[in-house]
Structures are given as C-alpha cells and as structure tokens.
Amino acid sequence: MPIARRTFIKTFxxxxxxxxxxxxxxxxxxxxxxxFIGSSAIAIYAFALDSTRAKKVTLALVSVALTITLxxxxxxxxxxxxxxxVQKWPRMPLVNRYLPDLNYEGYRFNDLSRMAxxxxxxxxxxxxxxxxxxxxxxxxxxxxxxxxLILLGDSFGAGGVSQEFTWTSIxxxxxxxxxxxxxxxxxxPWQEYVNLWAEKDRLKARKGAVLIWQLFxxxxxxxxxxxxxxxxxxxxxxxxxxxxxxxTMRTRSPVRYLLRRPGPSSEVVGIDFLNxxxxxxxxxxxxxxxxxxxxIINHPNYSALRATVPxxxxxxxxxGLRVAVVLVPAKEEVYxxxxxxxxxxxxxxxxSGFAEILKQICTEEDLxxxxxxxxxxxxSRRIYQESEQxxxxxxxxxxxxxxxxxxxSVIHTELVQKLRPVESxx
Numbered sequence: 211m212p213i214a215r216r217t218f219i220k221t222f223x224x225x226x227x228x229x230x231x232x233x234x235x236x237x238x239x240x241x242x243x244x245x246f247i248g249s250s251a252i253a254i255y256a257f258a259l260d261s262t263r264a265k266k267v268t269l270a271l272v273s274v275a276l277t278i279t280l281x282x283x284x285x286x287x288x289x290x291x292x293x294x295x296v297q298k299w300p301r302m303p304l305v306n307r308y309l310p311d312l313n314y315e316g317y318r319f320n321d322l323s324r325m326a327x328x329x330x331x332x333x334x335x336x337x338x339x340x341x342x343x344x345x346x347x348x349x350x351x352x353x354x355x356x357x358x359l360i361l362l363g364d365s366f367g368a369g370g371v372s373q374e375f376t377w378t379s380i381x382x383x384x385x386x387x388x389x390x391x392x393x394x395x396x397x398x399p400w401q402e403y404v405n406l407w408a409e410k411d412r413l414k415a416r417k418g419a420v421l422i423w424q425l426f427x428x429x430x431x432x433x434x435x436x437x438x439x440x441x442x443x444x445x446x447x448x449x450x451x452x453x454x455x456x457x458t459m460r461t462r463s464p465v466r467y468l469l470r471r472p473g474p475s476s477e478v479v480g481i482d483f484l485n486x487x488x489x490x491x492x493x494x495x496x497x498x499x500x501x502x503x504x505x506i507i508n509h510p511n512y513s514a515l516r517a518t519v520p521x522x523x524x525x526x527x528x529x530g531l532r533v534a535v536v537l538v539p540a541k542e543e544v545y546x547x548x549x550x551x552x553x554x555x556x557x558x559x560x561x562s563g564f565a566e567i568l569k570q571i572c573t574e575e576d577l578x579x580x581x582x583x584x585x586x587x588x589x590s591r592r593i594y595q596e597s598e599q600x601x602x603x604x605x606x607x608x609x610x611x612x613x614x615x616x617x618x619s620v621i622h623t624e625l626v627q628k629l630r631p632v633e634s635x636x
Contacts, residue, residue: 235463236282305401307345314339319370322490323605327474331488333605337372356416359389363424366538367393370608380618398433399518420629421531428495428540435514495540503563534625539583541602555591559584
C-alpha cells in the first residue's frame with residue numbers, strides 16, 4: 211500500500227475525532243482551527259514517518275479533544291446554562307420566537323440581577339410558560355373560532371410573568387375576548403411586522419377584530435430594521451432549517467459558556483428602595499427614555515420606524531383588523547425618582563420624547579395611541595402606599611403580575627372598548 215494512502219487511512223480517524231469540540235460548539239473558530247491545524251500536522255508527521263514521539267503527542271491531543279466533546283455533551287444534562295426558551299425562528303432567522311410546544315415551569319424573569327451577577331438581588335419567581343406549535347405564548351386555543359383580539363409585541367406583550375397573568379390570558383379570562391398572543395421576546399417593530407405577515411394566513415379573525423400593537427420606549431428605536439417588502443425576504447428550506455437548528459445547538463455549549471461566562475455588568479444599577487430592597491435599573495434604558503423628540507427624529511433608525519408603522523397598519527387592515535398602538539414605558543421612567551435620588555413619587559407623568567413622536571406618527575396615520583406612562587406613574591404610588599407592591603419586578607425589566615393586571619384593564623378600557631364593533635356589527 212502506498213505511504214500516502216496508508217497515512218491517510220491512519221490519520222483520518224484522528225482528524226475526525228479532533229473535530230468534536232467545534233461540532234458541539236465547545237471551542238470557537240479561531241482557537242479551534244489553530245489547534246486543529248497543529249494537531250493535524252503532528253498526526254500526518256507521526257504516521258508518515260512512523261515517529262513514536264509524534265504518535266504520543268497525537269494521542270494526547272485526540273484524548274483532549276475527545277474529553278472536551280464528551281464533557282460538553284454530558285454537561286448539557288446539568289443546569290449550568292439558563293433555560294433558553296427563545297430561538298431564532300428556523301424558517302426565517304431574522305426574527306425570534308419561543309420554542310414551539312413548550313410546557314415549562316421554573317424560575318425565570320430576572321434579567322437584571324443575572325446581568326449584575328449578584329445573587330442576593332434576585333427575586334425568585336416560579337412561572338409557567340406554555341407555547342403553541344408556532345412558538346407563541348398561547349394555550350388551549352381554538353383557532354376554528356374567529357379571534358376577537360390579536361396582540362402583537364415584544365417581551366412585554368409576551369409577558370414577563372406566569373402564563374395566567376399575560377395580557378391575552380387576562381383578556382380571555384376576564385373580558386371574554388378570544389385572544390391570540392403574537393408577541394415574541396427581543397422583537398423590535400420590524401420583527402413584529404414580519405411575525406404578523408408570516409402568520410396572516412393562519413390566524414382567522416372576526417370582522418372588526420382588534421390588533422393591539424405593543425411598543426417599548428427602552429429599545430424599539432435601536433432594534434434591527436429590514437426590508438418592508440417581505441416577499442423578498444429569504445425563507446429557509448429544509449436544509450437551511452436544519453443548519454440553523456444545529457447552529458442553535460452549538461451556541462448552547464456549556465463548555466463555551468463556562469469559558470466565556472460574562473462578568474458582572476456595569477450597565478445595571480441597584481438602588482435602595484423605600485423598603486430597603488434593591489430595585490435594579492438598566493443604564494441604556496435610562497438613556498433611551500431621556501431622549502428628546504429632536505433626538506428621536508435625528509436617530510438613524512427613525513425613518514425605518516416611521517415607515518414600519520404604516521406598513522403594519524396596511525397589513526392589519528388588509529386582514530380586517532382595527533389597529534391601536536400601546537406604548538410601554540421603561541421601569542426607569544416610572545420609577546425615575548428612585549434612581550435620580552429625588553423625593554418619592556415625584557416622577558412627572560408627562561410623555562417621553564419617544565412617546566411624543568410615536569403619538570405624532572399615530573395621529574398622522576389615524577391610529578389610536580395609548581401611552582401607559584401616566585397611568586403607571588399614578589398607579590405606582592397608589593399600589594405601593596396601599597400594599598407595598600411595585601408594578602415592575604425588582605430585578606427584571608418587565609412588568610410583574612400586578613403591573614400586567616393593571617395595564618390589561620387600562621388597555622381594555624382605553625383601546626379595546628373604543629375599537630371593538632358593537633354587537634349588531636358582529
């Protein structure tokens with residue numbers, strides 16, 4: 211047998227085993243390929259020249275690669291990584307969705323305390339998260355029955371609470387509205403537009419049904435914006451979908467997580483609240499909520515946001531939906547007196563610069579608009595003085611269950627009742 215062929219036959223299994231760490235995602239590209247090329251050269255040298263020393267080095271390197279691979283696979287069965295219930299949608303990775311068909315119960319919604327890296331600041335909350343086959347937060351929904359309401363939004367619309375306290379659960383239970391939650395975490399206005407477009411043929415709404423489009427002061431202007439001509443967007447085929455699923459699996463490597471675990475974030479600020487507990491704030495949301503109307507208009511993404519609003523309106527109305535926009539303020543707005551160190555409950559109820567501009571856009575587009583900030587500012591004082599409750603989680607950016615119940619009632623009164631057709635129209 212020729213030397214080259216014999217060398218290849220002996221070297222190939224070594225190279226295959228050496229690929230293990232990158233296949234499971236344990237090592238990044240630069241580090242891995244440096245080690246892989248080096249070990250491949252040693253292996254070829256060892257078998258081509260029958261070098262005993264080089265063979266021992268090759269065996270050691272393969273053992274290390276195999277140990278890393280097997281350790282990564284084994285550690286996936288241990289609770290090292292935070293439960294990741296959200297993924298890039300395999301059919302179109304430009305948008306996020308929950309994992310489909312979830313029935314999860316565990317401790318979640320503590321993003322700020324996790325970023326801060328201070329366990330003592332964590333507010334433990336046992337929650338239930340249920341999703342449908344499309345990856346949205348709905349349960350036991352009869353899609354054969356026409357919908358009264360569709361909620362389109364980000365993680366506030368999806369709900370930073372247990373399933374029974376999401377807005378759509380409250381609308382269904384307390385107001386007898388057959389509701390569908392089309393919200394997804396980490397979605398911006400453009401991604402929400404894509405989700406509505408992608409599901410338009412599946413969701414059947416009754417005539418005059420309501421679309422509540424939820425936006426967020428904290429980051430909606432800074433989110434990704436893409437093409438509005440969605441027919442031009444690439445959709446993944448079967449092969450591309452599986453590639454994305456494999457890449458998602460690789461990003462969940464516990465070995466890489468342990469090697470690259472981020473340190474405590476200086477972007478999170480803990481302030482002693484009136485009761486002595488730490489109330490956490492996020493600096494980027496402080497900055498975003500403090501932008502003036504002029505800064506909003508001059509922002510690089512303003513024109514994209516401005517174009518997205520009529521695009522959502524046009525798409526929704528083509529489906530027979532009546533559209534209203536609700537703006538959720540950041541916690542940093544509602545409790546601004548706490549991080550500013552001013553007198554308790556001295557937050558001004560006036561709109562943020564983002565709220566002013568968004569209201570102007572909605573007026574120009576003839577859309578009903580609701581800024582939740584003044585309602586939340588007033589309620590934050592009342593509920594705390596009455597029961598020492600907050601409307602947002604102490605250690606998370608989202609509204610808590612009390613905040614969701616309150617805002618659901620406001621949305622129903624200020625938007626849904628004004629948009630729903632009278633019974634004779636239905």
